[in-house]
Amino acid sequence: MYGDSATIRRILTELGDTWAVVGLSTNQNRAAYGVAGVLQRFGKRIVPVHPKAETVHGEQGYPSLEAIPFPVDVVDVFVNSELAGPVADQAVAIGAKGVWFQLDVIDEEAYARTRAAGLEMVMDRCPAIEIPRLV
16 A cells, blocks of 8 residues: 555645646546546645646646646646656656555556655545545
């Protein structure tokens, strides 16, 4: 398990409310779309990050984490495990406070690098499942 309940609680309640959702597009059939909606309902500002830079759930999208012109607190990663490590490295580079790898997104080396850089991190979990448990 990569992310105990205390870490999950810190990321969801203490690190800040601006969440970049990497892999979020207007495709309503993708998990990212539904999870981003749940995050919004629980007071998070979502920032879509996708090559198309689409506006999703009323929020302007950006093609990359580096393109976001304001601070991001948490980077929520909905890309394949093979692509997730570089996203975690970008999260460190932009000064995010936490990284969240979604269900089935697993990269143990990226987890170790991100934690070593001082960020909170959860892997193979879903905030849409965890956040209602905190209420």
